Amino acid sequence: MAFTLPALPYAFDALEPHIDAQTMQIHHDKHHQAYVDNLNKALAGTDGEGKTLEELMANISAYPTAVRNNGGGHYNHTLFWTVLGAHGNGPEGDLEKVINDAFGSLDALKEKMNAAGATRFGSGWAWLIVKDGKLEVTSTPNQDNPLMDIAEVKGHPILGIDVWEHAYYLKYQNRRPEYLGAIWNVINWSEVSKRYKAAL
Numbered sequence: 338m339a340f341t342l343p344a345l346p347y348a349f350d351a352l353e354p355h356i357d358a359q360t361m362q363i364h365h366d367k368h369h370q371a372y373v374d375n376l377n378k379a380l381a382g383t384d385g386e387g388k389t390l391e392e393l394m395a396n397i398s399a400y401p402t403a404v405r406n407n408g409g410g411h412y413n414h415t416l417f418w419t420v421l422g423a424h425g426n427g428p429e430g431d432l433e434k435v436i437n438d439a440f441g442s443l444d445a446l447k448e449k450m451n452a453a454g455a456t457r458f459g460s461g462w463a464w465l466i467v468k469d470g471k472l473e474v475t476s477t478p479n480q481d482n483p484l485m486d487i488a489e490v491k492g493h494p495i496l497g498i499d500v501w502e503h504a505y506y507l508k509y510q511n512r513r514p515e516y517l518g519a520i521w522n523v524i525n526w527s528e529v530s531k532r533y534k535a536a537l
């Protein structure tokens with residue numbers, strides 16, 4: 338079964354004014370679609386065909402670069418759309434407590450994630466992961482992610498922030514830190530909390 342582009346779980350303009358509708362439309366319909374198409378192309382007729390994304394990530398060093406880039410791109414964006422939303426809520430249940438235990442406060446976590454995103458040279462992602470049952474902040478280059486066997490810091494991602502220019506350039510131009518500040522207004526903490534529980 339070939340991979341397919343998941344529908345955006347809300348309208349393109351749902352994250353306005355923090356993330357504009359045009360950026361969301363291009364990001365989802367063009368960029369993510371291209372990762373899906375190129376992943377299917379790269380896997381066609383190989384023994385990677387039929388594997389799940391998680392199986393591919395866990396053994397990514399055995400695959401060509403096109404699978405790493407586009408498989409990572411597909412996994413990362415599929416996660417990204419679900420951890421965004423105009424919910425205006427905060428971490429729930431155990432997650433609130435473990436964030437306070439690990440980082441001191443939610444604001445301290447945001448600062449750490451923003452620093453990880455702002456200092457990632459070139460394109461990449463900032464991550465909140467569960468590693469050995471504990472929360473950790475990390476970042477990856479390009480479309481890599483912490484599930485990949487080649488990742489410097491491995492773990493299960495429960496929140497990912499895209500710091501590729503295509504995620505913010507129309508509205509924020511070169512001001513990546515401003516985008517990183519704004520995105521916390523549209524984090525879907527219910528989804529992050531759900532992913533935390535599932536990762537344990």
Ligand code: MN3
Nearest residue numbers: 368499501504
């Ligand atoms: Mn992107």
